[in-house]
Amino acid sequence: MARKPVLFSSIVKPLKAWWQKFFLSVGIVACILFIMLDRGGVGYVKEIRLGLTDAVLPITQTIFHPIKSISNFVDDFTKLSQAHEAARALEIKVRDLQAELIMTQGLLAQNKRLREQTNFVNFPDTKIITGRVVTHSGGPFVKSMLINVGQDNGARLGQAVMSEFGLVGIIVEVAGSFSRVLQITDINSQIPVVTENTRDPAIMAGDNTSLLKLKFMPSDSLVAVGDRIVTSGHGGLLPPDIPIGYIEEIDGPRVIVSSLVDWSRLDYIRVLDYRFADDLSQYLNNQSD
């Protein structure tokens, strides 16, 4: 009886399948290892991440530039019909703001006189760098964004980033032409804050939703729904009195804050170049030396 010929594919096919399974397992293990290294703050993993981001970012911007332009054009065109009404509303708003401006100027002059009389030592001025949001994570895994303000523009680690209304987050990664901002809503974000009226200190933490939580609030605190939350400036990293949000709900020790930032329309941001943080870190470095 003649033997059946052994086909080449009958040997290769199971080998190929086995190789795929092996490679899949290796891939999963490698990913777990990378997550742990990244979490551990290993220097070269951070450098790899920065290098890759630097390479990938221009490509994504190039791909989406035409789509964005068309989308902006369509958006502008649809808003054109409402332009007349919008202009009238703005005229009324400008008149109201002019009245408020006269009042504010009076208060500023009064404030200046009082500061002079009491020899008040103020924090150094904060320089503002304006930029745009390049990417914005839209998932529940992490709340961060890339902005087009980098080291070349004066961005540094730990600087505060604001929208036109309130605190957006803190710079956690800086490269030449971009920075990564950890949003205040991220689960890893913890910021020292105070309530504006009662000056009760607390820590404001994110939980990857759009709402924020106040932790370590004094038990005798007299906060109420609607109270404004601002940065305390404790620790010297962030300037004091940057608005963050309003207390939305108080349920025993659980205090929920809604942010002033409109996350879905966030486009332009301001990076606060707070000189006091630099002076403080320089002083601490000299002390440790």
Next chain:
Amino acid sequence: MRVVVSQRLFESFKKIIPELSILFLVILSVQPQNIFGNSVISPFLCLSAVFYWSLHRQGRFYVVTLIILGVISDILIGASLGFTPILFLIVFAISSWQKKNVLLKPFHLIWGIFSLVSGLTFLVAWAITSFVSLQYAGSGPFAIQYIMTVISFPILDWLLSHIQRTAAV
């Protein structure tokens, strides 16, 4: 001669349409003012695309390609490197393992299987997020994104099948 070169280029382009579509969805999901308008959480469309192409493409995905696409997503969203590749590999592993059993089933069954696979993937994502941040991550946003992903699957399936038919991928 020119026709042959352009034809070859087109053939090569056709071969990487699945990867390109996933890359497109990865980039789309991180646009500051995306197509989902005011929603802070948007569906995890690239996960649906990985599931679709794992089942329907001729030939297989290369594990390395999925890892690269996942790493690009991690870079853009700011997650720990390796986070999204794990999710992609889980979906790929399950769907290619069950490919023969699933492929000829009616659409509502495929949809049901996708909801199970993506449910498991979101559970893993939630566990990794909790592990990485060393605290309990609220399950609400994960549940919302999971529901949005499952609901949007038929639209993406229709779109990708249309692309597949047109380009004969």
